[in-house]
Amino acid sequence: MSQLDESSPEDQLDSEMSEWERDALKRMENKFSLSPEEESPYKELELIHKDVIRGSHFLAYRNQDAQQPIVMYSEKNRFRAVISMLVGSWAADLELLLNLILKAEQDSLDAYEEDELDTFGIRVNEDSYVVGYLTGGSSPIVASKDLLLRILEFYLEAWKNLPPADVPSLQSCQDTIARIRKRLESHEKSD
Known part of the structure; x- marks a missing residue:
């Protein structure tokens, strides 16, 4: 069996694409994927802190409620x-x-x-x-x-x-x- 037969369809497609095409595809993917800030249900609040913990984005926002002054979001x-x-x-x-x-x-x-x-x-x-x-x-x-x-x-x-x-x-x-x-x-x- 040839090496080509063992590879996945994604690998075959990737190997058939030029480097320029792969870069263009990556840019398009990034253009249409939302950032954690855009996904957050609290995006209307003021972002006061953000960090990446174990590969996940954590966002903290100033809340209007004095009983719960901080709300947090993780993707x-x-x-x-x-x-x-x-x-x-x-x-x-x-x-x-x-x-x-x-x-x-x-x-x-x-x-x-x-x-x-x-x-x-x-x-x-x-x-x-x-x-x-x-x-x-x-x-x-x-x-x-x-x-x-x-x-x-x-x-x-x-x-x-x-x-x-x-x-x-x-x-x-x-x-x-x-x-x-x-x-x-x-x-x-x-x-």
Whole structure:
């Protein structure tokens, strides 16, 4: 069987196209594909922060609602449940949540604090966080610790762009995430 027979139709078409034609096709594809900013349901709001986390674009917007001053969007559906929990419930008590996660990483939660962490719908495992296991109708999300911390750090970066920034609480949250990361790094080195 020849090499040509084994290739896919796309490969055959690609090999039959000149470099100029491939470039023109790529430009046309880019012209008609929407950017994450254009896809976002919040595009009418002011974009205050954006980043790429694990290959997915994350966008944060200033919201008019004082109870939920930041709304977030990711082009990947798999992150939307975590984003919804973050902006919908965790954000109001983010400092408490981060302190509970830190204590869980240090194996120093008392029974009351374990119950408190449960109310956030987060379980701390050896190598991951289980998120949303208390919500009905959907499967829990098992996220690497680094991924969840990156999403939380993204939220804090967006928070910096809100006037007036709650600087003491913001700094405390950033410090706590740094301590969580340090704890995780020291735990990895001891393994």
